[in-house]
Amino acid sequence: MTQRIAVLAGDGIGKEVMPEGLRALAAAARRFDLDLTFEAFDFASCDYYLEHGQMLPDDWHSTLVGFDALYYGAIGWPETVPDHVSLWGSLLKFRREFDQYVNLRPCRLLPGIQSPLAGRKPGDIDFYVVRENTEGEYSSVGGTMFEGTEREVVIQETVMTRTGVDRVLKYAFDLAQTRPRKKLTSATKSNGIAITMPWWDTRVAAMGERYPEVEVDQFHIDILTANFVLHPDWFDVVVASNLFGDILSDLGPACTGTIGVAPSANINPEGTFPSLFEPVHGSAPDIAGRGIANPIGQIWSGAMMLEHLGHPEAGAAILAAIEAVLAAGDAGTLTPDLKGHGTTEGLGRAIAERI
Amino acid sequence: MTQRIAVLAGDGIGKEVMPEGLRALAAAARRFDLDLTFEAFDFASCDYYLEHGQMLPDDWHSTLVGFDALYYGAIGWPETVPDHVSLWGSLLKFRREFDQYVNLRPCRLLPGIQSPLAGRKPGDIDFYVVRENTEGEYSSVGGTMFEGTEREVVIQETVMTRTGVDRVLKYAFDLAQTRPRKKLTSATKSNGIAITMPWWDTRVAAMGERYPEVEVDQFHIDILTANFVLHPDWFDVVVASNLFGDILSDLGPACTGTIGVAPSANINPEGTFPSLFEPVHGSAPDIAGRGIANPIGQIWSGAMMLEHLGHPEAGAAILAAIEAVLAAGDAGTLTPDLKGHGTTEGLGRAIAERI
Numbered sequence A, B: 001m002t003q004r005i006a007v008l009a010g011d012g013i014g015k016e017v018m019p020e021g022l023r024a025l026a027a028a029a030r031r032f033d034l035d036l037t038f039e040a041f042d043f044a045s046c047d048y049y050l051e052h053g054q055m056l057p058d059d060w061h062s063t064l065v066g067f068d069a070l071y072y073g074a075i076g077w078p079e080t081v082p083d084h085v086s087l088w089g090s091l092l093k094f095r096r097e098f099d100q101y102v103n104l105r106p107c108r109l110l111p112g113i114q115s116p117l118a119g120r121k122p123g124d125i126d127f128y129v130v131r132e133n134t135e136g137e138y139s140s141v142g143g144t145m146f147e148g149t150e151r152e153v154v155i156q157e158t159v160m161t162r163t164g165v166d167r168v169l170k171y172a173f174d175l176a177q178t179r180p181r182k183k184l185t186s187a188t189k190s191n192g193i194a195i196t197m198p199w200w201d202t203r204v205a206a207m208g209e210r211y212p213e214v215e216v217d218q219f220h221i222d223i224l225t226a227n228f229v230l231h232p233d234w235f236d237v238v239v240a241s242n243l244f245g246d247i248l249s250d251l252g253p254a255c256t257g258t259i260g261v262a263p264s265a266n267i268n269p270e271g272t273f274p275s276l277f278e279p280v281h282g283s284a285p286d287i288a289g290r291g292i293a294n295p296i297g298q299i300w301s302g303a304m305m306l307e308h309l310g311h312p313e314a315g316a317a318i319l320a321a322i323e324a325v326l327a328a329g330d331a332g333t334l335t336p337d338l339k340g341h342g343t344t345e346g347l348g349r350a351i352a353e354r355i
């Protein structure tokens, strides 16, 4: 049965790393005899916005909804389009309208990558951040009063629903249940954010009762970020609201030295809508156009996509190829962020050859 | 002229580190001939709450408002009083009702303290977090609808005002102006938190126009936390909203290995109300009662208090004594968190002797 994948490269280095992601997927498809087709679109990019005055065509929903997955590059070009316009008009819209309510992001210390933390080695850090991806602090409700005057007041509402919180907690507990350590950490701030977060804590406690085997703890987000640096080995599955998850899933990869390498999956677990797979990194205007961006985040996201599409062995083969190339540590192959002098394409080819 | 200081030890290790803070202040007062008086209160603690059903007596405002400064330990005992009750009933109330709108927190790599970051040495990391301290995400506006049902919705409003934001920005720009590097970094999230944060960015830009000598940059909070780990040397003065500042001022000290050592000042710059000085660490129920808590955060907060009260040389002498004792590195003096086997009192005495 053919699986159809929509390809949206986006902006900046998104356009450079996407071909390498596709190269790895093609290699995996050959080796595991997968029937995948790819269709590329130019929308969901700032170039498209400059031409059409909107990030997406009017019929984007019907165009994309039939795909089995969306494979996304990076989005944003703040020099010409403000970030909140480009992001709310594309990525955040997909997450919300395709109800991709889980954002899953692995944080893993890989061989050959230097962690900024002293004395940590591969195997020491290996956890997932499960981020709520459709509601919470990322709301579009609020506004400004007395605009432009000394009395100006700006209000934005954080909106959490029981449905929205419980389903992502359930996903996180289910994931913790499958892991050897069976440990779940909740990110909270119930001492300061005194309406939504104490309630979040009660939902975590309620869900925890249904998973007696899972060990649950919680930290306030301030000390939790500190513990990512001080004790990254404490964590197994970390579940967090939209904003806290956003922060933790950049900080976690930073602690493993993989900020340019980390993947993410925006998942609609029921499969009612296509899920979306994208690197954690952005469009990186500072290095765009030079062919030196690290394609591993894009390639690893492709591995998560194959796993989601029911091909775990193919996903594992891609990840193994990434690890092998990193462990080999050839400076002519690795990109500058990994202290090499290779190119996006060179690193992409090296990984594809190993698959 | 006598300066009157109200002493509120609070809970847990607050009660253990406070005597050492007072010991250091007494030593500095002797050496610099300062006229300080201290008056201790038992309220603003969970013990007080258990006895009186409230964190503060009804007349707390008139009792405290005449003091020149408040010297605070640590607050919270979640086993008996939920954190949001104890904190909103004391510390957060002081911040708001005494209009302590600046929370100032130094992040500095000190001699003799091991940073969890690889290859960093004293001098490499030296910046301030300036946190908005009265409004923003820490709001008490919001509520729950359809409570206890499947349709439950919980809303909390972030409220920012032009007055509130501009005054803390002004403080941060003024501070940056006095520093050799004259650099200010704004913590934002205008790509995701699309109502308040784009507006925050415009206020930063507007204030920046009044400080042409100050170099301004900004990062979204997710990548900013990553950069605290990857490039802590980039920062000089970091200005942030209440929540973002809370996160950054725990993460920054974590990166310098000083989470148990970091001080903070809750400042009402106009002096209309007393300012409040407290360590960043909490009441630490896990080690409370054992006499092994590190008193340096409390002592360093006392140094910030003396500076605020117009005695910068006395504040500097305390900080120099802390640095000297840390640099000496005597394991019998240092507390367990610093890999020693000393006691709270022993470390406090060693510092007081050096003043």
Ligand SMILES: CC(C)[C@H](C(=O)O)[C@@H](O)C(=O)O
Residues within 6 Å of the ligand: A191, A192, A222, B087, B092, B246, B280
């Ligand atoms: C205890 C808590 C409410 C407080 C805060 O979030 O402000 C603390 O973390 C701090 O940073 O002073």
Ligand SMILES: CC(C)[C@H](C(=O)O)[C@@H](O)C(=O)O
Residues within 6 Å of the ligand: A087, A092, A246, A280, B191, B192, B222
């Ligand atoms: C670009 C931005 C809106 C986005 C987010 O905050 O969700 C990004 O940081 C991410 O983590 O995917």
